[in-house]
Amino acid sequence: MSNKLVPQHVLIVGAGVFGLSTALSLLTNPAYKQTRITIVDASPALPNPHGSSVDASRIVRADYSYKHYSKLALEAQQLWRDTTPDGWGGEGRYHEPGYALTADEAEGGRYVKESLATVRRLAAEDKNNRWVDVSKVKELKNPAEIRAATGYDHVSGDYGYVNFNSGWADAEKSVAYALRRIRQVGGDRVVVRSGAHVARLLVSAEQKCTGVELVGGEQIHADLTIVAAGAWSPTLIDLQGRCLATGQTLGYVAITDEEVKAMQDRPTFMNLSSGMFIIPPRTRELKIARHGFGYRNPVKIPRKSIDPDFLNSNLDQTKNEYVEVSVPKVGIPIPLEGQKALREALRSMVPQVADRPYSRTRVCWYCDTPTGDFLITYHPRYKNLFIATGGSGHGFKFFPVIGNKIVDAVQGTLNPELAREWRWRTDAELAAAGFSKDFISCEDGSRAGPRGMILEEEMAKGEVASRGASRL
């Protein structure tokens, strides 16, 4: 699609943050008032309970070591702060009790310091305290200060800071809200199809993407196809060396009304040295999770399903037939390793609940890029194919604004700094930055825990029932 031509029909694969935000942006942009939009998602139910955009909570913070993301997060936060019923933050979707980031100085301390410096710099630029109120940002130089600022008696980390301008959003409610708005605003112009699993992209011999084929054979044609399939994106198009599905561990324990009351107004607590974090509860369930390097789940998938050139070529399709890609596996128990790590963190941070069984656990999938930057760009080879993915464990907070940026990128008007961060890096660029096609982890400086774990190997060492009485 040329930048000047407005597509008649846009097909979006994936009804998570990236896909839905794009749809909303297109539907509210006068330039696209004649455009029809189809959103397809493989999940039979939407919001998709296995998608990474759906959970009890996601952190909304401008606390980044990189200024571009901080600025964009502040833009998003202005919309999260609209708590009228029709605003992003309405009906209990957004809360702002703050965010405390700590580290054991030796490990992870650098990211914390850089993040604090970014927030202070943005606050200094924000003369009227409109976006960042600097009086709500406090450096925490020792465990006693961390305890005093967070309200937790037991804390992990010996250095950090707290930013009471930050908050969190109810992720499932936010996805439901976006779907509702899309239907309200879009009317007849939009079709949302659940249970529509894309088997492959349709790419002609002239290297033009014309839509998708669903499992079952139905074809949907469009002038512009946007792949926003989260951690599954690398199963639709070859993203080797650029995107990688990594599984992250989460556990939930039941708590009482009194415990909810005691914890709900505390800041989110994250220790970057261990990757462990707790988001304050609003229901009788406390969530603990690890922002780590994650598990990979390498699966051999047919090369022709992600490589249209191979499919369209005269090459012997029986040779080099399979490619190994990490593919999300959902609805599974968490491996023993993750179970133990979460339990240990509970013991150190909230010992009073640490011996309770998990009410549920989950392996949730990040779509990681080597640098943690999103991948939002046209495919360099196939016309009319746009990629919007690579959330790298931090994409949710941008829900209210990321679609506008994606549409800017579609039109070729994206701010050059963001366009650079989100570009398709060539193989040579990746190699020069020390990454190979087989990169195994996101190196954005915010990750902790073991590197290079394989899901199946960890499962073989032991697992726990996703519901059950394990107190490991």
Ligand SMILES: Cc1cc2nc3c(=O)[nH]c(=O)nc-3n(C[C@H](O)[C@H](O)[C@H](O)COP(=O)(O)OP(=O)(O)OC[C@H]3O[C@@H](n4cnc5c(N)ncnc54)[C@H](O)[C@@H]3O)c2cc1C
């Ligand atoms: C455990 C965890 C914690 C996180 N915490 C935070 C946080 O605190 N703050 C923050 O900002 N971000 C956080 N993130 C990251 C954020 O949630 C993601 O970056 C964001 O939700 C990604 O959205 P998405 O649209 O790319 O993917 P998804 O929400 O996964 O959506 C992709 C959709 O594509 C569909 N799909 C896939 N393949 C196909 C196919 N072949 N055919 C049709 N449909 C298909 C899927 O069914 C899915 O619904 C976290 C992520 C996880 C997993």
